[in-house]
Structures are given as C-alpha cells and as structure tokens.
Amino acid sequence: MSEASASGLACEARLNLPNLPLYIDRISDRLQSFDADASQEGQRLDFRFAFGGASFDVDRLVMRANAADRDGLARIKDLLATAIEVYAKEENPEIVWTGDFAGETRLAQFREMVVTQVGDLTPHMRRIRFAGEDLGRFAKFGGMHIRMLFPTREVPEPLWPVLGGNGLPAWPSNDRRPLARVYTIRALDLEKGIIDVDFLIHPGDSVGAHWAMQATAGMKIGIMGPVGRPVRLASWYLMGADETGLPALARMLETLPAETKGAAYIEIADDGERQVIDNATGIELHWLPRNGVPAGLDERLARAILSVAWPTGSAFGWFAAEAAAATTVREHWRGTLGLGRDETLAAAYWRQGAAGLMAG
Numbered sequence: 001m002s003e004a005s006a007s008g009l010a011c012e013a014r015l016n017l018p019n020l021p022l023y024i025d026r027i028s029d030r031l032q033s034f035d036a037d038a039s040q041e042g043q044r045l046d047f048r049f050a051f052g053g054a055s056f057d058v059d060r061l062v063m064r065a066n067a068a069d070r071d072g073l074a075r076i077k078d079l080l081a082t083a084i085e086v087y088a089k090e091e092n093p094e095i096v097w098t099g100d101f102a103g104e105t106r107l108a109q110f111r112e113m114v115v116t117q118v119g120d121l122t123p124h125m126r127r128i129r130f131a132g133e134d135l136g137r138f139a140k141f142g143g144m145h146i147r148m149l150f151p152t153r154e155v156p157e158p159l160w161p162v163l164g165g166n167g168l169p170a171w172p173s174n175d176r177r178p179l180a181r182v183y184t185i186r187a188l189d190l191e192k193g194i195i196d197v198d199f200l201i202h203p204g205d206s207v208g209a210h211w212a213m214q215a216t217a218g219m220k221i222g223i224m225g226p227v228g229r230p231v232r233l234a235s236w237y238l239m240g241a242d243e244t245g246l247p248a249l250a251r252m253l254e255t256l257p258a259e260t261k262g263a264a265y266i267e268i269a270d271d272g273e274r275q276v277i278d279n280a281t282g283i284e285l286h287w288l289p290r291n292g293v294p295a296g297l298d299e300r301l302a303r304a305i306l307s308v309a310w311p312t313g314s315a316f317g318w319f320a321a322e323a324a325a326a327t328t329v330r331e332h333w334r335g336t337l338g339l340g341r342d343e344t345l346a347a348a349y350w351r352q353g354a355a356g357l358m359a360g
Contacts, residue, residue, distance in 0.1 A: 011099030074108035077167030095166035142230025149178035149222035184247040198247040234316040237262035244349040245320025296322040323348035
C-alpha cells in the first residue's frame with residue numbers, strides 16, 4: 001500500500017507472552033505517560049493517542065496499532081514494542097508485525113544530518129546546527145529529545161540502523177555500530193530544514209562532548225527521534241536543571257504559553273555560564289552558580305525545588321540533573337507530596353562516575 005493511498009493504516013502482532021496479564025497494568029501506565037487516553041472492556045485495553053490508536057487483547061495475546069499516516073503508525077509500533085521489551089524481558093518476547101508496511105526496512109525515525117554551523121554560547125556550551133531533509137516528524141509526538149548516533153575512534157564510519165520486523169531499530173554488528181546518546185532539540189526550523197543542538201563541553205569520557213569539540217561544517221551524523229515523554233500542559237510549572245538539562249528547560253521557557261506561571265532553577269558552574277534565554281512565559285528564572293563546587297555535589301538545586309510549595313490546580317513538575325538530585329526530587333514529589341506520573345517528570349541525565357545515555 002502506498003503512503004499516499006493509505007487513509008487508515010493498521011497492523012498487529014501476536015505475542016508469545018503467557019504472563020502478559022501480570023504486567024499489562026505497567027504497560028498501560030507507560031503508554032498513558034505518552035498522553036494516551038486508556039479504556040478497558042473485559043480483557044481488551046484500548047489506547048488513543050493524538051496520532052493514532054493501539055489495543056491489547058490479553059486473552060488472545062494480540063496487540064494492534066492503527067494510524068492515518070506512516071509516521072504515526074511507526075511511532076505507535078515503537079511505543080508498543082518498547083513497552084513489551086521493557087516489561088516482558090524475562091519471557092524473551094518475539095514481536096513480528098503483520099499488516100501495513102510490515103516488510104519495510106526504512107527506519108521512519110532516522111535522519112542523516114550535516115553540520116552547517118558551530119558556535120559557542122558560553123565557555124562550556126557549544127551550539128551546533130544541523131541540516132537534513134523531511135524533519136517534520138521531529139515536531140510531532142511531544143518529544144523534545146533525539147538520539148544522536150556518533151562515530152567513534154573504534155568505529156569511525158558506522159552503519160546506520162534499519163527497521164526490524166518488531167518495529168524497533170535493527171542495529172549493525174558492534175564493529176560498525178554508532179554510539180547513541182540522547183540530546184535535546186534546542187530549536188527546530190522546518191522551513192529551513194535545520195535543528196540546533198547544544199552540547200555541554202566538559203572533561204571526562206563523553207563521546208558527545210568529544211565529538212562536539214571536533215565538529216566542523218560538513219561532518220555527518222545520524223539522529224533518531226523524537227524520544228522522551230511529552231511534558232503535560234499546565235498553568236503552573238516548577239522546573240529544575242543543571243547544565244545537562246538546561247537546553248530542555250530553556251526550550252520550554254521559550255515555547256510554553258505566555259500566561260504560564262511558576263518557577264525555574266538552573267544550576268551552572270559560575271556566572272560565566274549564564275546564557276540568554278528568551279523566556280516567553282511568566283515563569284520566574286533563578287540561576288544557581290556553583291562557584292567552585294564540583295558538578296553533582298552542590299545540593300542547592302534539589303533543596304530549592306523542595307522548598308517550593310505545590311499549588312492547587314493545574315501544575316507540573318519537571319527536573320533534569322545528576323542522578324542523586326533527581327532521586328531526591330522524585331521521592332519528594334511522588335512520596336512526600338503523593339503526586340502522580342502525569343504531574344511530574346524527574347529524570348537522571350547523568351550519574352557521578354558513570355557515562356550515561358543522556359547528554360552529560
């Protein structure tokens with residue numbers, strides 16, 4: 001079926017998962033965190049996204065996906081297959097989709113990009129502009145992040161992934177596989193076909209920082225996405241980030257509705273790392289320079305977040321920083337205040353002494 005003639009695309013996969021009833025609630029919770037409306041009738045669970053629908057028939061062990069276009073269908077297949085891979089890992093799931101685009105190998109979420117511009121915002125934050133084709137997908141689904149696929153010393157000319165029969169990326173062997181790290185789309189211009197990404201330049205074994213230090217116009221890189229949970233719309237936000245979460249927080253301040261209220265705290269190394277943010281909202285921005293305290297050891301960011309009283313009404317908490325601080329904030333929001341997953345997102349973007357998937 002051609003994409004042009006596909007007004008209603010659908011596919012399904014039969015599941016070899018006899019224990020599915022034991023963890024279907026966790027799958028449901030995960031899917032709802034991506035702004036899905038859920039309903040249940042008997043042993044059938046239905047999910048409605050803005051870009052399509054999905055269902056699980058628990059009795060018959062079948063999951064289905066439908067959407068109006070190829071991007072939407074690929075997104076839903078990815079969300080379903082990822083949830084199965086996460087929660088059904090012990091059952092060694094085998095997912096084989098049948099139906100529309102079942103035999104396709106082109107990975108809908110992948111683009112090859114070319115560096116067009118490199119510049120420094122601060123002594124330790126470098127902005128790199130990338131050009132690519134057909135970038136409309138990266139404005140969909142509410143995800144702000146992308147997986148960047150880097151060449152390395154060991155794999156200087158990687159092969160890009162393709163689409164597997166399970167609806168997820170199929171990667172080349174390790175000797176040709178790029179290294180993936182997650183970064184924020186700082187800005188996206190669909191008309192010009194460009195994406196801006198901010199890289200934190202710091203010491204240590206960071207493939208992203210090392211690549212960004214060497215980046216010049218004409219270099220090629222792969223990206224996949226968008227990834228990440230969408231941030232729920234609210235009238236009031238409490239935000240916190242260190243340098244690794246700064247690009248995402250800054251993007252939200254520049255794109256949320258003007259009437260949005262709240263407070264945002266950003267931890268930076270020193271005042272030299274302040275950058276211009278075109279805050280289009282009523283959210284009050286506070287900078288917290290460490291001034292010599294090593295990254296990850298200054299507790300003021302987490303303490304600032306915990307000190308803010310949670311209001312009644314429409315509110316959302318967003319936090320992205322080192323793992324220990326993220327745990328402190330998450331436990332306060334979820335445990336002490338009893339807030340749900342639909343009201344908060346506290347993410348560990350990096351961990352002391354370890355290389356992580358997120359930028360950092």
